[in-house]
Every structure is written in C-alpha cells, then in structure tokens.
Amino acid sequence: MTQSEQKIATSPSSARERTRAPARARLARILERLNEGGSISVTDIAQEFGISDMTVRRDLAELERDGLLERVHGGAVGLKRGPLEVIDDAEPAFEARTRQNAERKARIAQAAARHVAGRKAIAFDLGTTVLAAANAIVEAGPDPQLRAFSNSLHVGMTMARAGIATYMSGGLIRAEEMSLTGKEAVDGFSRYYFDVVLLGASGMTAEGVFDYSPEEAAVKSVFLQRSAERVLLMDSSKFRRISTVLIATLSEISTLITDAPPPPDLATVLASAGVRVLVADPSHLPERSLE
Amino acid sequence: MTQSEQKIATSPSSARERTRAPARARLARILERLNEGGSISVTDIAQEFGISDMTVRRDLAELERDGLLERVHGGAVGLKRGPLEVIDDAEPAFEARTRQNAERKARIAQAAARHVAGRKAIAFDLGTTVLAAANAIVEAGPDPQLRAFSNSLHVGMTMARAGIATYMSGGLIRAEEMSLTGKEAVDGFSRYYFDVVLLGASGMTAEGVFDYSPEEAAVKSVFLQRSAERVLLMDSSKFRRISTVLIATLSEISTLITDAPPPPDLATVLASAGVRVLVADPSHLPERSLE
C-alpha cells in the first residue's frame, strides 16, 4: 500500500516504520523516465531493473493511486497537462497538487458535500481536498441560507462566485496556499461559531493530525474550538505520514472522510478516539460507515 | 524531421524497439503530427510506428470519437479550432470589465507603477484599473521590501503570487468585485498607515469622486484617512460621470492618474483643489504633468 512513502521525515528515534530503499529508488526512476519520454512500457521497465512484469504493474498501480501517472494498456503515460496553457498563471505548485490524487479527492469531496448538506454555517480550512469539497458543494446546488467562512482565497472565490455569503478573515497571505495567516486570521474567526468545519491536513498517525505550515496551525486550532462538528478530509496516501506540526489529536476530530479504509493500527486508535470514519466508495454507494 | 527517429520510450540501454510504446502514447503522437502538418495519412502512420493499417484506422476512429480530429479518406485532418479549453472561470462580469478600455487602463497602470516605485507600504483599492496597476508593479520587478494591503482578492492573489508580503482585511465577500466588505474590512485596515493608496472609482465631477457600491465606500474612506498620498486611477471615460455614492471630495485626492487631459471645467476645479494630474501618454514619455 503505502510502503514506499514512509521515509519522508521520520526521526531516527522512533523509526518503527519499515523502509524499503530499492523499491523507492525504482519508483523514482520510473517517474524520471516518464518525464523524459512521455510514456513507458511495462516490459521495458521490467528489463531495465531485472524484475518481473508483475512487479512493474504493481509499481505503476501504486504510482497511479498517488496521482503521479496514468496507466494505459502496455505501460503508463504522464498526466496530461492542459494543451499549451498560456492563459492562467495560477501558482504552479497548487495546480500540481490539485491534480495529484484528483480522483480520490473528488470522491472525498462528493462525500463531504453530502455530509454537510443542510448545514448553515460551514468553515473551510485549506488545501486542495477542501477546495474540491467547496466545489462539490457549489455544484450540488447549495442551500441559499448557507454562510461560508474561510481563510483560503481559493475557497472564498469559489463560494462567492456561486452567490454564497462568504466571510473571510484578514491576515498576511501565504502564497503557497493562498491562505490568510497570522493574528488577524485567528482573531477574524474568533467571534463566530460554526456548524461544521472541513479540515485539510498532510498526515496522520496515532499521535494525531499533522500539517506542513505552522502559520496555519493557529487558524485550524480556532476552527476546531469553535465548530460543533470537526470533519477531516484526507486521502489515504496520507495515512501514517507525519509532517511539521501537530494540528490536533485524534479525539478532537469528529469525522474522517477518506477514500480507503485506514490501516488496522490507525483504525484501532481512530475507533477508540471516537472518530467516525466515512469511506467514500468509488462505486456510487452514498457512504459506507465503519466505526 | 521527427518522423523517423521517434521511438517514444525506448530504453537507452539494451532493449531496442523490442517492445512497443503503449497504444495511448501513439495517440498522443498522432495528434502531435496532426498539429504540425495539418493532415496525416494512414499508411504513413502505419510505417512510422511499424503497425498495420487497420490499427491506425482504429486509432483514428477513437480520436475522432473524442472529437480530436476528423477522418477523411486515406487519413485524417485536424479540426478548424482547438477544442475550446476553458480553464479560467473567473467571473465574466469582471472579465468583461477588464477588457473594457483595456489599453487606457494599461497605460494608467504603467504610469501608476512608475509613480509608486520605491514606496514600502501600498494600499490597493478595488477595480480593474487598480488590478492592472498591481500587475504592472509586479511585472516591473517590485521592491522586495514592499508590503501590499488590499481588500480585493484579485489584487491579493496577484501580489502574493509574486512573492510580495500581502495583507488582507477580513469581511464578507462581494462577488461582483471579489472584494471584502463590512465592519471587519474597515477594522482590518484601521491599524495601519500607508505610504500611498491606489484608488479606483466609477465617476468624477466637481463635487468629488463617485463609486457604485456603498459597501465598499467605508473601506475607501479608511484608505483615504490613513494614506500619506492618495492616488486616484481613473480612465477618461469616467470624467463628469456620477454614480451611487460620493467617496471623496476632490481635495482629498493627492494625485489623479488618467489617460487623457480632463475637460477644462474639471481641470480647473482639480487644480484649485490641489490635485496633481498625471496623464499617461500613449507615446513613451514617462509622465506628463499639467497641474
């Protein structure tokens, strides 16, 4: 599953995650070749590394799940970028992240939109998954009484464009996320209460939920404190990954919406922390609960 | 030139054309050739890839089904127009206004960028002209010490994307302008002082400067109070026009940057109100002052 993505930032002390260097090197090399030629074939890769076709397919399947390539009969091709984009110069990093795991995020977003249907005051955190959820809510024909709150410029524009009353905090813009940070951002939300908050994050372990940016942690904290329900949107590639800053312990989360069941160890602690887990199924089943 | 040696993903090591590139890669290549030459023939493609004519036909049929080309006897030709890739879905009204008087606004924006070069704290009001000025400042290679302040989401994203420290107010989003309004917006700027504010407006008479939206007037008022220099950006089509709400009297404006000299009566009152008028000339004269 996630065997190759573990070794990001583990401290030498608590290195209880298994790491497999050879496989990782192979995956990196596969992506490299993909960027060189635009496409790769299964048998070529198998010959290059002296491994079986089956293993190559498994590698490709994993890379595809993480949204890094697209499998086709006989091999794989890179993700199609828009043909000759000259128009929009939206920050490339964000664009790229939007494409990553796009399908999973779409499923999560759909599930989230259904989950919060009917709520009147929704807070939107940062990240591409949350933005996808905002889009899904808009497309689902939102309640006209809905009021949205966010410190993400992307979310704000999305919701406002759809005619939804949208409140933003003030603050200093962090360009990477187009998010508002700092004391103003925290204060801006400190006078409201929300029915539900949709949170994004970059990692989760038994310890809790992690994110990259310390600047944004404070706002997330406010959202957590002031929301009746705290919904975390996170695709399964982030399970068992840690990151810079601990946002919340698991017990602070009401509901986790994801695209695949968490690994057994996480599932256990999630259950004991009272987190409701919704798995957004690829089939059109509305929601599958497994608490 | 690229028709003979175009193995798409052959391994550099041993495997020489032992395996074919995935079918999907072939489709991409076919489209590529179509865009180069305008038309392609079945037999040419078959030879290039070393596949049978029948397979080429199946490929072309698939591409035609996707609306990417038009099959003709013996091959295929490209479509007259690329299949409309509409990526940016910024609100049309704003888009349309951006195009209106685009050339005048560009000239004004250039002049404004030169005018505020070196200032450290710039406040940006709303409107397409001000946004154009923000873009011009970014493209001119802004001072890294510059701090920008705005209640316009468009301006905020533009500046932040360029790596400029950008502060936004909070507030309720007004979708038409993607602006932040209300008490939070006013309060958000009430603790700062600015070297200069770039103001937009929709009309001007001897009485003063007008704009459409009452919601935004309060923020403009704050900008005016707290800025050392108050620069109004307004194209000449707005002279002698009034609008919903009076933002400021002429004496509150330090500088007017426009694209053509104001009519005599306005020029007189502007002069007596102590407004410096800069006309951004279409020729490359930097600035022409006529106070």
Add this chain to the structure above:
DNA sequence: ACAAAAATGTTTTATTATGTTCGAAACGGC
C-alpha cells in the same frame, strides 16, 4: 534467531490490442 509481514516471482486465466483476410465502398482517370 525466530515469526510475521511485506515484497516479489510464478502460474493460470481473462481481457485487450493487434494482425489478417476479404468483400464493399470510395477515389481517380478515361
């Protein structure tokens, strides 16, 4: 060192892509 877990390899079976044949249709010259 051991046992458990994960990764990889192997075999089998299904699926898909490609090649071939051949009659029908389209094209170009007369």
Add this chain to the structure above:
DNA sequence: GCCGTTTCGAACATAATAAAACATTTTTGT
C-alpha cells in the same frame, strides 16, 4: 458512365497484456 486501384470496415485469428491466486524470497520487529 466504365474500370482499376486504393481504402475502408467487419469478422475472425493471434499475440500481447492484465489480473488473480498462490508460492517464494526478503525484510522487519521482537
């Protein structure tokens, strides 16, 4: 209009690839 030539498309045959199930090896944690 006729004709010979080329191209097309349907049907079937074959090769290539994918997926599933199981066996084997490697790694990991105790």
